[in-house]
Amino acid sequence: MRSSSRWFRWLVPVVLLLSWLGVGATLGPYAGKLGEVATNDQAAFLPRSAESTRVLEERKAFERSESVPAIIVWQAPDSDSVTDAQQQDASHAVASLAGEAGVAGQPSPALRSSDGQALQAVVPLAPDLGDELPAALAEVRAAADSVPGLSAQIAGPAATQADLAGAFSGIDGLLLGVALGAVLLILLLVYRSLLLPLVIIISAVFALGLACAVVYALADRGLVRVDGQVQGILSILVIGAATDYALLLAARFREELAARGDRTAAALAAVQRSAGAITASAATVALGLLALLASDLTNNRALGPVGAIGIVCSVLATLTFLPAVLVLLGRTAFWPATPKPGDATEEGHRVWHRIAAVIDRSPRRVWASTTLIMLVLAAFSPALSSGGVPLDEIFVKDAPSVAAQKALSRHFPGGSGQPAVIIADAAGAADVQALASATDGVASVAPVTVSGRPGEGEPLTVDGRIRIDATLETAADSDTAKQTIAELRTRLHAVPEADAIVGGHTAQQYDTEQTAARDRTVIVPVVLGIILLILVLLLRSLLVPVLLVATVALNFLATLGVSALVFEHMLGFSGMDASVPLYGFVFLVALGVDYNIFLMSRVREESLVHGVREGVLRGLTTTGGVITSAGVVLAATFAALMVIPLAFLVQIAFIVAFGVLLDTLVVRSLLVPALVIDIGPRTWWPGILARGSRTAPVGARTTHDAKPEPRPKALDRND
Template sequence: MTTQLAAPDHTGADERPKRSRTKTLLPWLVLAVWVGLMVGGYSLSGKLDSVTRDGQVDYLPASAQSTKVLQAEADLPGGENGLLVVVYERPGGLQPGDREAVERGRSELAERFGNGTDALPDIVDSADGTALMYAFPLDRDAVAEDAAATADARALLADRPSGLDAHVTGPTALGADMDEVFDAVDATLMLATAVVVALLLIITYRSPLLWLVPLASVGVAAIAAMATVYALTQVFDFTITSMSSALLIVLVFGAGTDYALLLVSRYREELHRHERPIDAMLQALRGAGPAILASAATVVAGLLCLLAADLNSISSLGPVGAAGIVAAMLVMLTLFPALLVVLGRRVFWPFVPRLGGESHKPRSGWARLGELVSRRRVVSWVVPLVVLGGLALGTLGASGTLPQLDQFARSTPDSVVGAKLIEARYPDQSGQPLTVMSRPGQSLEVLTAVEGTPGVAQAELRRSSDDWVEISVIPVDAPDTTGETATIERLRENVREVAGEEGALVGGPSAERLDEAETNRTDRNLVMPLILLVVLSILGLLLRAIVAPLVLVATVVVSYFGALGLSNLLFDHVLGFAGLESSVPLIGFLFLVALGVDYNIFLMTRVREEAVRHGTAEGTKRGLAVTGGVITSAGVVLAATFAVLASLPLVMLVEIGVLVAVGVLIDTLLVRSVVVPALTMSLGSRIWWPSRLSRTSEDSVDDRV
């Protein structure tokens, strides 16, 4: 038998060199494929801006009244109208010549934007004699280029007496200032994110070369993601907003870097066991690949749950973010490993892993933490959960929804200065116009109902078509006040009684924000449970258990509410924000649940692997010792990547960045490092129920190293 087994296998001997040559050529083939893809993908990625839209309808719920009003306005003569409000102020009181300058500016605006037949708008004096104001309507062409219209208006009004301030505000100017901010977001965010990731990689790897490889790979993933999203817009009808474009960049850099850290850690281990880098990488991919695939699948599935949302900007984030995660995963499982193999062991210089060396120190800090948690298992999960529960109480005293005029961070654009000036100088005329659309046959009855609604200062018929008649409504109360909200709700009830559900619609900027906030609440109630269900299903399939997924998801949910409470305290008492943007809780929940479960996947797949041989308690300590450093590094990188959003000039993006960064740090440093290991060791093999591993006692496992 021995002789027979030792007989030479000439066929196998011939095949081994072929397989070896194939392995050697494989990385170069992968590089060639990606070079070809980038040649075509780079030009497509540059076209993403051309399909990015930031119109108000792109951020509104598809079924809301205010959205239908915008769609109906587009069919009226002149199309969707716009409005510039010009306010002048001399703090010490108006002087001779000021009114003439205001009249001259009004005439120049009429010459630039008017059609030559409309009467000039009335100039209104403030009660204290310090300000003058008039409202100037714009037609379709001017609204289509509202940024240019606003800039032109401000340039025309520059010719005025010294000491007389002029501000251009109103819905069109606010939209233009918002667009200007969004235009600068992508370039700023890409550069800032790349710099932050590069610095953290240099600190993590302490190598002058290694950090360049994941950074370059993530850059390729970002280009691939943007090209893919652009291609998808040519096939499917979904909206790309500047918000989803910004979050795409952060997701790709954050997730891609995490995948790189996990793979490099496993690759370094295998280089101690395999002579050839290609063999070490293939083994590393077998070990880390399933966790990365499961991680990406979890985030993609969570993102696609957003398709169930009614809010256009939230719904569109689903496919955009999913495309980014898939691109990051593909690059980090193909191009990135190929680059590492081609560069060989020298890429790790000066800490080059040697064949036969130790892959990690058995008594590392993470090993000591595992021992400490093992000795104080109950305390290690009870105390942190109580702390997180206390932090969650911060959600109870949070400010309300973020007002429109407080959406800008660190700087106040001219439109906001003007709007706040009107509120101060014209307290009885600071109401923002609302729009009521009525069917032609019922317009007079609807107008009567509008005029009789408490909280309405004035109403008048404006334009009409075969399908709709426009009624302009000025409420008594200022925007974003409880009085204005009550007026909108009364208007909708009164016109519904006269014209039915679809016979009259109430819209306008304030109604749009009201619909957006209400839809965000509805979407949260639908999408959040859906995300949890999808994540639980994926974890159940991955870990082949029921108890473990329930425990992991429960810890991530507790972590989310703790992060939300702490973030609310920061927003209210440190950053001084006027409220929480209504879409932030849902977006934060998605990222923290999906990304938070990621780290638990990285940990628990290794714990399960070790538990098969050493038992659950010992396997948990070993899994924590091996993965603790790399997962913590990944969490810090991801948190820092999202924290880059805090450098942007929009409160919404700052709030998303702070919430996700705080949540990731809580999850990485406390929940995943202490709470999850403590709960796992407390439950023992029961955590794997109902899999066969749950029926294996701690004493019956193979305890050999």
């Protein structure tokens, strides 16, 4: 019987290990293949019910073929005027592109600017070029460069799409390499162990491979959507979460191994005692992400299930692969800092003893001062504008499409190349055109003719509807242009016989901002409610969960305040992407609660044996090192998003990285323990600890029970 038991104890870890090796070998490559089912077509991520989305559907009927415009802008040197011969050469150059691979129609002739110093022409490109887009743009550039005496640049949606694709190119290898490199370096420095960091990294990589394979299968069948942003966030989220959970389990295994000596019993005890905190933490993040399904923005809804899949895979790897490897390696996993019998009494690094002593001496002073600092930082949060990022700030580094758009705006109306698109009934066309022309901020108005382009001639009528393009005076992504869109809609909606709708690039940005604001009012309460419910179930208390949710919410506001200062004065951002506040809230609040769950679940366990005050101090000193390490690792992984030169991801990376560090070092280390000590047993109302019980339930124990341990002097006074 004993022999069979021994075989069973070794067989389970070996089977689990071999199973995960099979997962890594067969599914690991999907981490690099996810880009095959990703799309960076921004039009696919508009609000479902927005007016601009309706326009996008209706305008297809007015296009002979779907296309993405590339706008060529020629400039004369030294503010010279463009000659008639140069204008003719430019028109001939773009006309020669008709019928070329990737060109989806007849290019427009070259038009001269009002100052006479520039020309512009529109070349329609096929919308499904994918990886062939750069080659098609190279053909366009070659034709544009053939005009003597003028310098040519390419702007418009096609050029922007190519620059976005370039920003995301190599995302799989670069982002993964930077994130894993940062995690490995931190773990080596903190734990001074050679094998444990590698084991944790492998666990995270296996989790990522499994998650990417599941997401690939779902995206390939059209069940979820993936773009470059979602792809990048998935990699960072899985690596960060899997590493955090692994650190918590490995730390508990080390404690149990020192106390028990038997590696299998230690692994079972570590899983048993940490699984509740890990699964509760994962549930807050996964359910918080799934709350994004309530969003009307398609890219928000896309991130919800994809991120939740990543979290589930992270937990699965942590609770199966990691224990199996730890059983097989035993103390060797921590070499050369291997735990020795009797080390179970060590509560943590002496730094955490000192922090616990400071909190124990003056808990009210600690929580009051930290709360005041957080409130001061939070006071700057209203200065953070979420009205969108201007085109010239979308890319952190200089992008050719941005420089070309600036050149276009210098010589033509700011909205050139990205007009407001009005679709209305033909019966009210005259009134619509007149009202649009009279609207402040509109430079010119022209109906789309039978030629398929705006201009003179018979308007094109499709099913009794016409299309009118309104060129705006200011840049298409400016606040003034968005105000013009709102005014246009107000005026045109007042003409009932026209049934007019207004769309286009500026309208899409305006609708996205309005929808993002609506999403925040709906999703934020849902996420807070989910987190509160999970905390109540885990901690068996009502007051502690409320305190924890309030502290992480305060941490989020303080982080936004710091971000407002950093974005404007250090990074030079004049605004923030409309989706950033919601993404930042979901990640920061859900992940911030993780560390409080790790802390308070241990505090509750210790308090059942030693009382509330001493339970808080023991919980803090025991988990201080591992939670701080986990926070630093998670911050580093999210900071890796900054390697992608897009303002959206840089802003997300800073908010989450800084917020996690603030939460780990201030909220979890000082504010929460001080509050719980100051309030006392009432914090745990209505649970058993609220009655001041110091008697553990039958079978309860902690790793400190093996031997009495030394305590900080501040712990010597009575409860």
